[in-house]
Amino acid sequence: MNKNVFHKLSYGVYVVSTWDNGRPTGCTANSAMQITSAPATVAVSINHDNYTNKCIKDTGRFAISILAEDSLPSIIGTFGFRSGKDTDKFSEVEYRVEDHMPVVADSCGCIVCEVIDSMETATHTVFLGEVKGAEVFGDREAMTYSYYHKVIKGKSPKNAPTYLPEE
Numbered sequence: 001m002n003k004n005v006f007h008k009l010s011y012g013v014y015v016v017s018t019w020d021n022g023r024p025t026g027c028t029a030n031s032a033m034q035i036t037s038a039p040a041t042v043a044v045s046i047n048h049d050n051y052t053n054k055c056i057k058d059t060g061r062f063a064i065s066i067l068a069e070d071s072l073p074s075i076i077g078t079f080g081f082r083s084g085k086d087t088d089k090f091s092e093v094e095y096r097v098e099d100h101m102p103v104v105a106d107s108c109g110c111i112v113c114e115v116i117d118s119m120e121t122a123t124h125t126v127f128l129g130e131v132k133g134a135e136v137f138g139d140r141e142a143m144t145y146s147y148y149h150k151v152i153k154g155k156s157p158k159n160a161p162t163y164l165p166e167e
């Protein structure tokens with residue numbers, strides 16, 4: 001099996017956020033997709049070891065901030081290479097509250113969801129969210145995963161579904 005073919009799948013770069021006892025938290029994720037349009041539903045895949053997974057299960061809600069090509073690259077690092085268990089990520093990244101959920105201000109827009117179902121895999125929970133709110137922030141180009149790798153020269157950490165060990 002040539003797993004490199006997975007790199008041919010296209011994605012965006014997102015911050016999946018929620019609340020942790022009144023404190024905003026979240027993680028970087030590429031695994032967000034629209035499932036249906038009416039009622040609008042989306043899905044995200046979040047690793048069991050990510051603190052965000054526990055917080056989404058506790059609150060039953062999550063938001064997806066869609067990062068832009070010109071979003072500060074450090075946002076991806078803050079949310080993607082550290083844990084909200086011991087870091088207050090949103091103390092370094094400006095956020096706004098949309099439909100009662102914290103979202104990254106420096107983004108293209110956001111989708112706010114209530115969890116209506118979930119599925120456990122060996123390593124990740126797939127959360128199905130019914131969309132409760134959605135906003136567009138200005139007219140910005142969404143960052144693709146390919147742009148993240150080719151232009152920003154970013155990497156995928158172990159908990160990203162797209163992670164492949166170096167050969």
Ligand SMILES: Cc1cc2nc3c(=O)[nH]c(=O)nc-3n(C[C@H](O)[C@H](O)[C@H](O)COP(=O)(O)O)c2cc1C
Pocket residue numbers: 013025026027028029030031032045046047049050051052053076079080081082083084085124148154155156157159160161
């Ligand atoms: C570009 C990128 C994409 C990522 N995609 C995912 C993803 O789709 N699902 C996931 O569980 N983790 C993903 N991660 C890894 C998490 O962001 C990372 O494990 C984070 O530190 C978890 O933070 P938390 O413990 O505060 O939840 C990604 C990281 C990066 C940098």
